[in-house]
Amino acid sequence: MTREELERRVCRVRQELEEAAGDRWPVPKLIAVTKTHSAEEILPLKEIGVTEIGENRVQELKGKLPELQGRFGIHLIGRLQRNKVRQIIHDVCMIQSVDSVPLAEEIHTRARTAGKRMDVLVEVSPAGEEQKGGVPFEATAAFLKEIAPLEGIRVRGLMAVMPLTDDREYLDGLFAKTRELFDRLRDKRLSGIEMEELSMGMSGDYQIAAAHGATMVRVGSAIFGPRG
Numbered sequence: 001m002t003r004e005e006l007e008r009r010v011c012r013v014r015q016e017l018e019e020a021a022g023d024r025w026p027v028p029k030l031i032a033v034t035k036t037h038s039a040e041e042i043l044p045l046k047e048i049g050v051t052e053i054g055e056n057r058v059q060e061l062k063g064k065l066p067e068l069q070g071r072f073g074i075h076l077i078g079r080l081q082r083n084k085v086r087q088i089i090h091d092v093c094m095i096q097s098v099d100s101v102p103l104a105e106e107i108h109t110r111a112r113t114a115g116k117r118m119d120v121l122v123e124v125s126p127a128g129e130e131q132k133g134g135v136p137f138e139a140t141a142a143f144l145k146e147i148a149p150l151e152g153i154r155v156r157g158l159m160a161v162m163p164l165t166d167d168r169e170y171l172d173g174l175f176a177k178t179r180e181l182f183d184r185l186r187d188k189r190l191s192g193i194e195m196e197e198l199s200m201g202m203s204g205d206y207q208i209a210a211a212h213g214a215t216m217v218r219v220g221s222a223i224f225g226p227r228g
């Protein structure tokens with residue numbers, strides 16, 4: 001893809017986010033999801049003002065890291081195995097997919113060893129799709145309380161992956177429900193927990209997400225084209 005085409009696509013996404021957020025919400029931050037794309041394809045994003053990228057595989061990220069490091073804030077957005085945490089603890093600015101206490105504890109331990117505190121989001125499960133992971137809504141408050149004492153992590157908010165569906169009404173409901181959960185948890189002011197970021201919305205639904213108060217969207221194929 002040419003640099004011009006890339007810029008056109010990013011501009012369109014930004015514009016649509018702005019329109020969807022309207023007067024009601026701040027415009028969500030765009031995280032460009034760069035999985036399956038080479039460092040060569042990714043680097044031009046920097047010149048068009050994209051500062052944060054999302055990757056979902058540790059091994060793939062490590063391969064591209066020498067070229068990306070220091071140029072972008074890197075978010076780990078996919079399921080993360082505990083035994084891989086050590087490999088990325090120095091490299092990413094946020095881990096968005098924390099949905100188990102053992103994983104939170106491992107990040108805490110590795111971050112402490114590295115002398116840092118890792119920003120994390122707790123992944124919740126809006127549609128209750130078990131195979132996709134995520135903490136069930138009704139268990140989220142207890143989960144937050146359980147991981148709040150871990151000094152190696154800083155909980156910044158929630159992340160959600162919506163089901164693949166064309167049912168607009170159903171999606172509207174799920175995004176609204178997720179924003180409500182976020183507001184409810186924020187209003188609880190749980191000790192040791194920040195509720196500032198709500199990461200939801202991908203290429204198929206980022207406008208709906210922005211209309212429902214996402215603070216971050218994770219957009220891949222709407223920028224780079226469909227994955228092969």
Ligand SMILES: *Cc1c(COP(=O)(O)O)cnc(C)c1O
Binds near residue numbers: 033056161204221
């Ligand atoms: C791949 C991925 C995205 C981006 O998906 P697109 O449909 O290409 O925008 C967002 N979030 C997660 C967790 C992903 O794995």
